[in-house]
Amino acid sequence: MRHQCRVPQLGRPADQRKALLRGLTTQLIREGRVTTTKARAKALRDQTERMITLAKEGTLAARRRAIGYIYDKQLVHALFEKAQDRYGDRKGGYTRIVRTVSRRGDNAQMAIIELV
Numbered sequence: 001m002r003h004q005c006r007v008p009q010l011g012r013p014a015d016q017r018k019a020l021l022r023g024l025t026t027q028l029i030r031e032g033r034v035t036t037t038k039a040r041a042k043a044l045r046d047q048t049e050r051m052i053t054l055a056k057e058g059t060l061a062a063r064r065r066a067i068g069y070i071y072d073k074q075l076v077h078a079l080f081e082k083a084q085d086r087y088g089d090r091k092g093g094y095t096r097i098v099r100t101v102s103r104r105g106d107n108a109q110m111a112i113i114e115l116v
Contacts, residue, residue, distance in 0.1 A: 008039060008042065008043040010039060010040060010043060020040070021043060021044060021047050022047075022069060022070070022071060023071065024036065024040065024044045024047075025044060025047045025048050025051060025069070025070060026070050026071045026072055026075065028044065028048055028095075028113060028114075028115065029048065029051065029070065029075060029079055029115075030072065030075055032114060032115045033112060033113070033114040033115070034112070034113055034114075035100070035110065035111075035112050036110070036111065036113065037103075037108050037109065037110060037111065038097075038099065038108075038109040038110065038111040039109075041097050041111040041112075041113040042097065044095075044113055045095050045097065045113065047069075048094065048095055048113075048115075049092065049093075049094050049095060051066055051069065051070060051079070052079070052083055052087060052094045053092075054066045055076075055079045055080045055083035055084075055087075056083050056084060056087055056088065058080060058083075058084065063076065063077075063080055066079070066080070090116075093116065094115060094116055095113055095114065095115055095116065096113070096114050096115075096116050097111050097112070097113050098111060098112045098113075098114070099111050100112055
């Protein structure tokens with residue numbers, strides 16, 4: 001039984017799911033907005049907000065943890081430089097999920113996730 005197990009499976013094995021979320025997190029931080037399915041956007045929100053919280057913390061250990069997760073090293077350094085100015089007064093809720101029309105091929109619920 002999987003009672004109280006709240007990990008979004010996304011229909012993938014664990015290694016593929018982690019790679020998918022790492023890639024989407026990198027893309028969201030780089031571009032500021034990503035269009036994806038609603039389930040992926042909700043799973044992506046947790047990881048992205050965790051990375052922004054690390055960037056706000058700004059310590060060397062936090063930077064190393066972020067470099068270990070985000071694929072682009074220069075992007076991590078840019079995030080750590082801008083995060084305190086952009087999100088310094090905010091205690092959470094760095095992303096916004098907006099639902100859009102369903103995907104044409106399989107009628108999946110689509111959403112746009114963006115940085116606030």
